[in-house]
Amino acid sequence: MTSRSDILSQLEKQILPLQGLRKLPGDNNVRIDCSAMESAFPNGVFPVGCMHEFITHTPQDGASTNGFVAAILGKLLKQGGICLWISTSRTLFAAALVSFNVNPEQIIFIDVKNERDVLYATEEALKCNKLIAVLAEIKNLSFKESRRFQLAAEQSRVTGFIIRHGLRTTNTIACVSRWHITSLPSMSAGMPGVGFPRWKVELQKIRSGTPGSWIMEWSAGNFNVIQQDEKVIVLYEGLKQIG
Template sequence: MTGTERTDLLARLRAQIARIEHGRGEGASLSAFWPLGVPQVDRHLGGGLPRGTVHEVTGRGGDTALAALPARFVAHILGLAPGPVAWIGGGFDLYGPGLVRAGVDPGRLLCIAAEAGDRLAVCEDALHSRGVVAVVAELDGALSLTASRRLQLAAEAAGVTGFLIRRSSRPDDPALLQPTACATRWRIGPLPSGAVLAAYPTVPGVGVAHWSVDLLRHRGGRPASWIMEVGDAPHRLALAAVPAGRTAAAATRGAAGPAAGHAVA
């Protein structure tokens, strides 16, 4: 993508944002934190995710390449605060009903298609736009410390929150663990389902979805791990109940730290 093409793209993006803002009016000033809606996690973070910073989310195992759970996790966070969001990706196979289940009105999203090699530059430009509350970018492969610092500086300058959904074809790709300047780093993985859903009491295997949610890095804070139940809006995420015979540390390990083309589901 050339500089002229990026300029034209940003001009169209700003025009869309202006139309959205005109339709909904200016809201109250934003708080310093973006909550996750899980009290125990928000307390651990000191109030939630700090706004005007960049946050990184990766999958685990077979989902490292698809990043379906990280996309659902980010959509859950977006659903807890209003405002237009720029989502930068490739072929765009975001699933509208899945976004609604996460609490996100698809009409809030300004979807920007960009080649993999252009997404960092487009993300940085979008973070400089004060008309959006958040920018989501799907990134493949390595992310250098210098590039992540540029994104962080852009987010701080405009007060826009960034979410990087990082993917790799290798589940054990060491590039996903290299240092970055992101304020928080998350890893989301699937776990066996919980209790059978009341709506499907006789269907084997249909239970409440469970995730392993690892906070790998928290600038100024501690890493942690939680087991969460995943529901639909407005309930969304919650700490999982601890099965009989297991300790509370199995569902939340805040003190010990973490254990050593997608659709939003």
């Protein structure tokens, strides 16, 4: 007799592709090398071939978000490949990407005049299966526009990142995940302000996964969890039981 857990596992495997989380043999299987964070993802692997949303509210958080995303790009581009970074007002210092294991020559920056051009360039880039990733800095994005991005990423297997700087209110879009990265003081031998980049990482939404919150540091080329916010996990598990 088939056990309940086996039935649920089979159902999950059938449902995930319908939610834009297909896993194909040719996919660039990415290991984040952080078990605490990977346990939040469906199948325990960072989702590729789909869209991820990052929201920021302050310039400080924007800089931290750029660093966190660059660290993920470093994992994606580890075996080579190219990423497009599209924006209207780029402030990123490209040479700093080396700190996150990204070679600057692996990033092609596309600077356009307005967000309408960002939308067009992003959708066209997501259709190009020769790319590994596409990152777009765009503030205003509708569900319809994000759905077009998600469908393009599913078809090409390119992984997309949307960074929405200075967002005051959030709206529902079709991305597989939503993140909020907050800057924290770095620490070294108990002295604040001296040390490695440190962030509060909030995975606010993850399709078919488990949202979570972590205090983490980027050191020795990897994500290192300093503290996990158990309140987020307990609340999420409680809501699942109620639902």
